[in-house]
Amino acid sequence: MRLILLGPPGAGKGTQAKLLKEKFQIPQISTGDILRQAVKDNTELGARAKIVMDAGQLVPDNVVIDLIKDRIRQEDCKAGFILDGFPRNIAQAEKLSETLVEMNLRIDKVIDLEVSAEEVLNRLTGRSTCPECGAMFHHISRPPKVSGVCDGCGGRLEQRPDDNRETIQERLKVYMGSTAPLKEFYKKQENLKMVEAKGSVEEIFSNVCKMIDV
Numbered sequence: 001m002r003l004i005l006l007g008p009p010g011a012g013k014g015t016q017a018k019l020l021k022e023k024f025q026i027p028q029i030s031t032g033d034i035l036r037q038a039v040k041d042n043t044e045l046g047a048r049a050k051i052v053m054d055a056g057q058l059v060p061d062n063v064v065i066d067l068i069k070d071r072i073r074q075e076d077c078k079a080g081f082i083l084d085g086f087p088r089n090i091a092q093a094e095k096l097s098e099t100l101v102e103m104n105l106r107i108d109k110v111i112d113l114e115v116s117a118e119e120v121l122n123r124l125t126g127r128s129t130c131p132e133c134g135a136m137f138h139h140i141s142r143p144p145k146v147s148g149v150c151d152g153c154g155g156r157l158e159q160r161p162d163d164n165r166e167t168i169q170e171r172l173k174v175y176m177g178s179t180a181p182l183k184e185f186y187k188k189q190e191n192l193k194m195v196e197a198k199g200s201v202e203e204i205f206s207n208v209c210k211m212i213d214v
């Protein structure tokens with residue numbers, strides 16, 4: 001099973017990807033996570049990516065394309081994978097298609113998680129993540145039992161540096177300009193499925209799964 005998750009920042013791609021990973025036992029490949037890890041590891045790539053990410057812009061295509069090309073050739077991707085946050089524009093999507101043709105593979109479904117810009121702002125400004133286990137919280141919709149502490153592992157919750165109003169607005173602009181056109185791109189390939197990303201995580205997941213089965 002090879003899947004792409006599309007949708008604006010805050011649509012819940014990461015959350016749904018983690019559930020899909022469990023259900024299908026295939027890796028979640030998040031370019032955002034890979035880049036954030038590079039920032040943490042203080043690599044040269046991380047240092048360059050941080051500036052761009054903190055501004056809400058896209059890191060250069062060749063960087064993420066190389067990351068993805070390497071990643072999907074690894075052994076654990078044999079049974080499939082979930083792309084979360086890649087591709088982000090038409091150029092990345094075209095390169096991905098080329099690579100998949102070379103590998104004799106194809107994408108089974110592209111799931112487009114739809115959510116309004118207003119909802120995105122609400123979700124992202126209140127979001128915090130556990131750096132230890134990846135669990136996500138929201139100060140209104142899913143508050144941790146103890147403020148600032150992960151329910152699951154006791155890790156100290158962090159806010160992403162790009163989850164502030166100004167940067168979120170920039171990320172939304174980039175989404176509208178560069179990423180949203182991918183819906184047309186994948187519609188032409190007839191494997192695009194739309195899911196309204198409203199309601200509980202479980203409800204959304206159940207709708208995502210329905211789309212995968214058709």
Ligand code: ADP
Pocket residue numbers: 008009010031032033035052053054056057058059060061064084085086087088092162171
């Ligand atoms: P979100 O979808 O919530 O904005 P991500 O974790 O997917 O969060 O991405 C965070 C940032 O990482 C982006 O704003 C961008 O700077 C960078 N990034 C992630 N994926 C890509 C990609 N495919 N191409 C370019 N930049 C990317």
Ligand code: ZN
Pocket residue numbers: 130131132133134135150151152153154155
């Ligand atoms: Zn945790």
